[in-house]
Amino acid sequence: MAIALSTLVEEADRYLTAARIQDYCPNGLQVEGRPQVRRIVSGVTASQALLDAAVEADADVVLVHHGYFWKNENPCVVGIKQRRLKTLLNHDISLLAYHLPLDVHPEVGNNVQLARVLDLIVEGPLEPDNPRSVGLVGALAEPLAPRDFARRVHEALGREPLLIDGEGPIRRIAWCTGAAQGYIDQAVAAGVDAYLTGEVSEPTVHAARENGISFIAAGHHATERYGVQALGDYLARRFAIEHLFVDCPNPV
The missing domain is CATH 3.40.1390.30 (NIF3 (NGG1p interacting factor 3)-like)
Known part of the structure; x- marks a missing residue:
């Protein structure tokens, strides 16, 4: 047809x-x-x-x-x-x-689809007051140690992620696919335990460490x-x- x-x-x-x-x-x-x-x-x-x-x-x-x-x-x-x-x-x-x-769509969007792949529970937008917010905030069904969650990401996406280990368990998480490492400040403001995106830049590592959260760079291509x-x-x-x-x- x-x-x-x-x-x-x-x-x-x-x-x-x-x-x-x-x-x-x-x-x-x-x-x-x-x-x-x-x-x-x-x-x-x-x-x-x-x-x-x-x-x-x-x-x-x-x-x-x-x-x-x-x-x-x-x-x-x-x-x-x-x-x-x-x-x-x-x-x-x-x-x-x-x-x-395609990043923001609530059904086929990159971020909601990544949540499905990683078994994340979507709670809402990363920036509640921004109608163009592309990231999401959610939770894991059960808390996981950062290294265990990174292992889940590796198995699901077929690519070993970069992990900055915040040491504490991950219960709530924010994520934004692609080159969205700059949103780590919004993730910190949302009070999550971890932030996941595709890419990483040098300041992102310090921001994660100094704010006490885990950071996972899972690949721009892999997350999208x-x-x-x-x-x-x-x-x-x-x-x-x-x-x-x-x-x-x-x-x-």
């Missing part, structure tokens, strides 16, 4: 309320391909490896979290940008990308694999089309 590209894009935009969210890149259809869609290939980032996999799979649409045309990037179509766009255009494949709308899969599955069910997730390994 095939559906119109315009119908797929309209539904994805509506479902994620993409127009309401101010972002660092355009959300939605970034590159237009053939007008009919039978197969979606999804991935975290629209890298050349993912595009090549989409060509091999005879995809009509590539659906990603990290697309193109970021603010302040060089707008010239040269180098890897030229090669990536050439691949899409030569094979008549559309690129559909959602950044912050699940939202795009859930969105692709939703669209596939909604329109009776095919969806294939392709995981292009990334150690960061």
Whole structure:
């Protein structure tokens, strides 16, 4: 079965309320391909490896979290940008990308999907007074020592995380997928025992140690694999089309 590209894009935009969210890149259809869609290939980032996999799979649409045309990037179509766009255009494949709308969505969002994978109980937003809050606060069903929780993360995500051990047991936890280490101050203010995100920077280590909380950097790519899969599955069910997730390994 095939559906119109315009119908797929309209539904994805509506479902994620993409127009309401101010972002660092355009959300939605970034590159237009053939007008009919039978197969979606999804991935975290629209890298050349993912595009090549989409060509091999005879995809009509590539659906990603990290697309193109970021603010302040060089707008010239040269180098890897030229090669990536050439691949899409030569094979008549559309690129559909959602950044912050896919982080914050309450059903298929990266943060709520990571909670499902790690068996975390969602209590509410990391910043209750911020309508654009992307992080979440919640709890573990049973307290765990930081090293035991890090082991759970390793087993669930298939990547050994960096752990700054706060020593005390983890009962309440805050998390925000991707490059959100800067939210550690909000996590401290929320009174949690641990903060989990994708990346780490040098000041984050000191902030965790001096505030007495555990910090887990589980990988930007590893923590953001699940939202795009859930969105692709939703669209596939909604329109009776095919969806294939392709995981292009990334150690960061």
